[in-house]
Amino acid sequence: MPHEGPQGFDEAVKMACEAVTVRPEALQLAPEAVKVSHEAVPIADKTCKLAREPFGLVSDGDQKIMNDTVTLISALETAPGVIIPLIREVPLQILKRRPSPTKWSAYENAVHLSQSDVAFRARLDLILSEPEPFIKTIENSAEDEAGAMLEVDLDESLERYVRERASLVERLKKLTPEEWQKTAVHEAFDHYSVFIMFRHLFVHEMLHAYRIEQLMLKNDWEPLPA
Template identity: 25%
Template sequence: MKLYPALISRLENQHEAIASIIASADEARLKKEIRPGKWSIHENIVHLVKYQPVFIDRLHIILTHPEPIFEAYVADNDPEFEEWKKWDNERLMNALQKDRQAILHLVTTLPEEKLARIGIHKKYGRLSIVQWTEFFLLHEAHHMFTIFQLANTIIN
């Protein structure tokens, strides 16, 4: 199992688009619940930042345990999520960058046999570390699209 160039490139750079997407949004817009009952821009960003250490932990578990099983991560069930929602945008972006560098280093320095190790997701089944990384990036891209939509929705 090998990492492919598009995966590495997205892992290096995808998250950096968040700052550009929200550049014109003021603090009120970041915190506004634009879709009733759904997360704000800020809460989506907190979720992405908070999930990175969870992902790092999962990778370490996959590397040290035979085929561990993981439930879907639900931020609203994470007791730290509420605390992280108090963080300002600068702190969030710094944490996002720091943890992304850790993920990038971890994944890109693994030998092929380690990249093939399996972790089982309750919904998606047996995934290699390469597939977990793809899943991580697609999940992030989904939230980034949501952030884009929220940042650009016309509010009447």
């Protein structure tokens, strides 16, 4: 496992780039099993080049990859197809168990991430309609921290998540390049734009999905009281 820090980052990049290298002999040995599109190799090569750029120093050409709205929309569109099966995989006996009194259960993380699209769509409308939009930080309510989401119907939440995500994706597909770059002042962030906002939405739900998986795989639960 690579070490943390810059040296570890370099090691991780090297390992990742070696992993995506396509070797001709491999294609000859397994032509059916290894199907690589002609577009995939240059994209992988360019991604590796981008990863090797010094932190904060990215060329204009490579910036286009980072700000690829098509990739971001695709990630948002397919996220429910990864997250919902993960939620369904959590055993019922631990689905609502909190790892500690102040940490959410898998159930609560699932309900929470299913509620995000409405808030982010409202932010989008605000940013595109105001000349100098100001975005307030979203804080978890005291009720949610106390366990209110445990009473929310999970099936209905996930159905709403699928519907609202499909609607959001259709909205994002219609944004112009200028709208993607529209900026706002965020209460907690140094800079903020429509693109950053929806990248934030994606990484936010992946964070909660990771927490769900952590809880599902946890092997040191305290025994339930008899």
